[in-house]
Amino acid sequence: MAKLVSQDHPALHQIAEEVPVEEIGSAKIQKVIKDMRKVLLSCPRGVAIAAPQIGVSLRIFLVHDVTANNTDQEERIPDMIAINPKIVKTSKKRTEMEEGCLSVPNRYGNTYRHANVTIRAYDENGELFERGAGGLLAHIFQHETDHLDGILYTDHAHKSWETDENYEKVTDEN
Numbered sequence: 001m002a003k004l005v006s007q008d009h010p011a012l013h014q015i016a017e018e019v020p021v022e023e024i025g026s027a028k029i030q031k032v033i034k035d036m037r038k039v040l041l042s043c044p045r046g047v048a049i050a051a052p053q054i055g056v057s058l059r060i061f062l063v064h065d066v067t068a069n070n071t072d073q074e075e076r077i078p079d080m081i082a083i084n085p086k087i088v089k090t091s092k093k094r095t096e097m098e099e100g101c102l103s104v105p106n107r108y109g110n111t112y113r114h115a116n117v118t119i120r121a122y123d124e125n126g127e128l129f130e131r132g133a134g135g136l137l138a139h140i141f142q143h144e145t146d147h148l149d150g151i152l153y154t155d156h157a158h159k160s161w162e163t164d165e166n167y168e169k170v171t172d173e174n
């Protein structure tokens with residue numbers, strides 16, 4: 001049964017391998033995607049997941065539309081799968097945003113990231129696509145691409161703090 005690996009798992013700290021494009025439709029890769037989705041859906045605050053987070057060192061991430069049932073949410077997040085994603089365009093402008101990570105429990109932090117990015121990736125059917133994003137989705141693209149390069153947001157957050165299980169701030173750090 002697939003599950004989140006702990007923060008010190010080597011897959012979270014190494015460069016993940018590209019998926020050979022002809023293998024995207026294979027049972028093996030489709031199973032990895034299915035496992036990622038299952039684990040993400042089991043995390044109440046999860047909005048995206050990268051394969052290394054379940055211990056699979058492959059360049060795949062998945063975003064889930066957590067806003068579907070929340071019409072108050074100003075920003076819709078699409079359901080999407082990105083295989084071998086590359087950030088092909090970034091804005092000079094950076095924005096600061098609060099981030100958390102399923103692999104770093106009970107912690108939040110602030111990071112600076114490009115305000116807008118465009119990724120090029122393959123979808124689960126092996127079709128190449130490009131997608132631009134701003135706001136939260138732009139941060140998600142950068143956070144997830146970082147996972148594929150063995151980087152956790154806590155490696156570069158300029159401020160982070162511990163939270164309890166209700167996401168209330170417990171301590172201030174940095």
Ligand code: ZN
Binds near residue numbers: 100101103143
């Ligand atoms: Zn993460």
